[in-house]
Amino acid sequence: MKYISTRGQSPALTFSEILLGGLAPDGGLYLPESYPQISDADLTAMRGMSYAELAFAILSRFVDDIPASDLKTIIDKTYTAEVYGFTRQGQNPADITPTLKLDENLYLLSLSNGPTLAFKDMAMQLLGNLFEYVLAKTGKTTNILGATSGDTGSAAEYAMRGKQGIRVFMLSPHKKMSRFQTAQMFSLQDENIYNIAVEGVFDDCQDMVKAVSNDAAFKADYKIGAVNSINWGRIVAQVVYYFKGYLAVTNNNSQKVSFSVPSGNFGNVCAGHIARMMGLPIDKLVVATNENDVLDEFFKTGLYRPRGSANTYHTSSPSMDISKASNFERFVYDLVGKDSAKVRELWTSVDSGGSFNLTEQGYFDKVASFGFVSGSSNHANRMRTIREAQQKYGVVIDTHTADGLKVALEYADKNTPMLVLETALPAKFEDAIAEALGHAPERPVSLNGIEALPQRFTLMKADAGAIKDFIAKNT
Numbered sequence: 001m002k003y004i005s006t007r008g009q010s011p012a013l014t015f016s017e018i019l020l021g022g023l024a025p026d027g028g029l030y031l032p033e034s035y036p037q038i039s040d041a042d043l044t045a046m047r048g049m050s051y052a053e054l055a056f057a058i059l060s061r062f063v064d065d066i067p068a069s070d071l072k073t074i075i076d077k078t079y080t081a082e083v084y085g086f087t088r089q090g091q092n093p094a095d096i097t098p099t100l101k102l103d104e105n106l107y108l109l110s111l112s113n114g115p116t117l118a119f120k121d122m123a124m125q126l127l128g129n130l131f132e133y134v135l136a137k138t139g140k141t142t143n144i145l146g147a148t149s150g151d152t153g154s155a156a157e158y159a160m161r162g163k164q165g166i167r168v169f170m171l172s173p174h175k176k177m178s179r180f181q182t183a184q185m186f187s188l189q190d191e192n193i194y195n196i197a198v199e200g201v202f203d204d205c206q207d208m209v210k211a212v213s214n215d216a217a218f219k220a221d222y223k224i225g226a227v228n229s230i231n232w233g234r235i236v237a238q239v240v241y242y243f244k245g246y247l248a249v250t251n252n253n254s255q256k257v258s259f260s261v262p263s264g265n266f267g268n269v270c271a272g273h274i275a276r277m278m279g280l281p282i283d284k285l286v287v288a289t290n291e292n293d294v295l296d297e298f299f300k301t302g303l304y305r306p307r308g309s310a311n312t313y314h315t316s317s318p319s320m321d322i323s324k325a326s327n328f329e330r331f332v333y334d335l336v337g338k339d340s341a342k343v344r345e346l347w348t349s350v351d352s353g354g355s356f357n358l359t360e361q362g363y364f365d366k367v368a369s370f371g372f373v374s375g376s377s378n379h380a381n382r383m384r385t386i387r388e389a390q391q392k393y394g395v396v397i398d399t400h401t402a403d404g405l406k407v408a409l410e411y412a413d414k415n416t417p418m419l420v421l422e423t424a425l426p427a428k429f430e431d432a433i434a435e436a437l438g439h440a441p442e443r444p445v446s447l448n449g450i451e452a453l454p455q456r457f458t459l460m461k462a463d464a465g466a467i468k469d470f471i472a473k474n475t
């Protein structure tokens with residue numbers, strides 16, 4: 001299995017070769033040359049599998065340059081009840097991603113039981129183990145540099161802490177994350193984790209990362225790596241739970257299900273699209289956005305119009321506050337019939353601050369055949385949905401999941417199970433939950449008092465030179 005770029009001008013590479021990188025050299029995103037197909041018999045065989053067995057059955061179809069027994073060991077060590085233990089009362093941690101029935105044909109797919117209480121742990125924990133394995137094999141090391149407003153940075157740090165050959169330098173805007181998120185990250189005492197609080201906003205952090213990435217010599221000398229949302233390893237790991245969710249709510253392969261996905265950078269729902277392309281019987285993929293509705297606008301009109309960071313709203317579902325959807329190019333590549341020249345043309349416009357309209361270009365009609373529909377939410381919808389979920393279903397959900405549920409209900413049909421992906425636990429966004437319900441959500445007992453733990457971080461000016469000096473001094 002080789003991986004090619006959506007822009008068609010980079011050499012084809014193996015899984016391990018693209019694992020540690022970001023964009024392809026031609027500016028595109030990596031995709032497999034073709035999607036492996038799951039037969040009816042394969043799907044039937046998957047019905048009895050544990051999460052780790054299922055993950056191996058799926059990932060081994062995408063990874064052919066790591067010996068199967070090694071891949072299996074890495075997967076078995078990742079998907080355990082110990083790692084994904086923050087399940088709700090009554091749920092079995094051994095299920096890794098348990099489903100919770102809310103109503104007739106309406107379910108929550110719990111993806112946020114990992115160490116940082118958000119779905120990003122599902123892929124990032126695997127990535128940490130894969131990175132360590134591939135680096136050990138090649139005798140290399142890497143310094144991961146990233147910017148975070150909360151969920152990505154903590155998931156990356158909890159996945160990479162203590163790993164051989166890996167250091168993490170994570171920039172976050174000083175005093176802009178929630179107290180809980182700050183405590184989650186800054187209380188880590190592992191020597192290979194460097195938290196850097198930048199005197200500025202998230203965009204300043206991102207600009208510092210970009211400046212370092214654009215310095216090719218520094219990047220090579222200091223082996224700078226990334227774990228951002230376009231990383232193929234993250235996408236492919238997320239394919240697994242679409243299968244798990246499907247199998248949990250069906251008993252034969254002629255049934256279809258729909259998924260509602262709280263979306264930002266389009267990584268999560270892109271994995272759902274890939275599951276569908278592999279042959280998983282998915283009816284609808286519901287793209288749910290918040291006030292930053294660039295994706296909702298596209299799926300309703302065919303117009304893709306990134307907003308720019310100055311026009312990005314700060315919302316109460318902050319992990320979906322994006323100006324453009326980084327992974328969207330992967331879907332558009334399939335939509336335009338794998339025509340990489342077309343993708344280059346479209347992104348020439350996007351990369352220079354423009355937009356494109358696929359209705360005018362005759363491609364938009366095909367969106368429905370891929371099962372995509374969409375909707376958006378806002379703060380008032382979110383608060384009401386959190387209250388109604390508690391009253392009607394007796395469950396407290398977080399703000400992002402509330403956006404997913406709100407839009408799911410607009411597309412729910414009585415005959416098709418709808419699974420709403422739970423992308424974070426409410427404990428992670430206490431203030432918003434308290435606003436909705438009048439009281440803070442329950443927090444896992446082992447995380448009580450986390451804000452009082454000693455914190456380890458470095459305060460830094462928003463200056464690319466400062467982070468370069470810091471990396472140079474600490475490697």
Ligand SMILES: *Cc1c(COP(=O)(O)O)cnc(C)c1O
Pocket residue numbers: 118119120151152229262263264265266267268269319320400423424
């Ligand atoms: C990252 C994140 C999202 C958005 O996921 P994408 O893959 O970027 O679409 C949604 N909800 C939560 C809680 C997140 O952390």
